[in-house]
Amino acid sequence: MNDPHFTGKTALVTGSGAGIGRATAKAFAAKGVRVVVSDISLADAEDTVASIRDGGGEAAAMQCDATDGAAVERLVQATLDRFGSLDFAHNNVGVGTGKSIEDLTEADYRLISDTSLKSVMLGMKYQLPVMRAQGGGAIVNTASMAGISTVQTADIVYAGAKAGVIQMTAHAARTYAPYDIRVNCVAPGLVRTKILSEMFTHEQQMAMADFHLIKRLIEPEEIAAAAIFLCSADAAMITGHCLPVDGGQSAIR
Ligand SMILES: NC(=O)c1ccc[n+]([C@@H]2O[C@H](COP(=O)([O-])OP(=O)(O)OC[C@H]3O[C@@H](n4cnc5c(N)ncnc54)[C@H](O)[C@@H]3O)[C@@H](O)[C@H]2O)c1
Structure with a gap:
């Protein structure tokens, strides 16, 4: 269906070579959005x-590397050079481990925090001024239920x-609301992606999915649908929000 809110606009999705980012990139494209698919792996x-x-969409x-400021600045400029605008961004890169506090090293700290937190700051740092100059836009960041609840094994x-992504989202939303830019985040529960199957056996995944009231893993497309909603005209009065897509995990208190 032709939706003028989306058709002909441009989205930038980081970490969209796989998993949730790939699903969001495809969902944007299905709405007629031209998509920059960005990943550390070309x-x-x-x-x-x-x-x-293959599906008739337009993408580049x-x-x-979303943790490298100069590279992110070039990426935003390359998006403008290629498609002429930046209307939507999904800052989606993040990496975790299943390590205990005692096993975590300083190198782990740098990798995890750079990938999961710094990448989101850098994305917004270069996307927001472009959207402000254009007169508006919408950003979705990928948080996690791990930033809200301690029952996750992260x-x-x-x-x-x-948790920092959730607060940075609210902070950016407050600062940029006067410029008609909305900033929200999604907080997925356990999603069926490559990283999950590499880290855990099927049995472990099912045991972890027991955190969800709805007893199954979440599909990447179900997170993408939430990201698209947050960028849509239907979400015009939603900003600074963290939307859990967690099979009801956040209802467990
Ligand atoms: N899978 C889950 O259960 C789950 C749950 C909650 C939150 N999340 C979050 O969702 C986001 C996406 O995770 P996913 O499960 O789709 O992972 P994934 O491993 O399937 O995909 C992640 C993509 O990011 C890319 N990437 C990694 N480091 C990068 C970097 N420095 N720069 C650019 N690209 C990089 C990878 O190459 C890969 O293509 C992450 O922020 C993750 O923390 C995932």
Whole structure:
């Protein structure tokens, strides 16, 4: 369906070579949005672009390490050069481990916090001025239920970084609301992605999905649907919000 809110606009999705980012990139493209598919792996970004083009959508693959400020600045400029605007952004990169506090190293701290928190700050740092100059836009950041609840098996650095994403989202929303820019985040529960299957056996995943009231893993497309909603005209009065997509986990107190 032709939706003028989306058709012909441009979205930038980081970490969209796989998982949730790929699903969001495809969902934007299905709405007629031109998508910059950005990932640290160019080959994975190109796979996402091929799948978007197969479906008749428009997309460009761009390699970028989302933890590198100069690279993120170049990525935002390359998006403008390619498509002429930046209307929506999904800052989605993040990495965690299942390590205990005692096993976490300082190198782990840097990797996890740079990937999960700094990348979101850098994304917004370069996206927001472009949207302000354009007269508006919408940003969605990927947080996690690990940033809200302690029942997740995520490590504490990841939990702290994701809690930081939620607060940075609210802070940016407050600062940029006068410029017609909305900033929200999604907080997924356990999502069926590559990283999950690499870290945990099927049995472990099902035991972890027991945190959800709805006893199954979440599909990446179900997170993408929430991200698209937060960017849509239907969400015009929603900003600074953290939307859990968690099978009801946040109802457990
Ligand atoms: N899978 C889950 O259960 C779950 C739950 C809550 C939150 N999340 C969050 O969702 C987001 C996406 O996770 P996913 O499960 O889709 O992971 P994924 O591993 O399936 O995909 C992540 C993508 O990010 C890319 N990437 C990693 N580091 C990068 C960097 N520095 N710069 C650019 N790209 C980079 C990877 O190459 C990969 O393509 C992350 O922020 C993660 O913390 C995931």
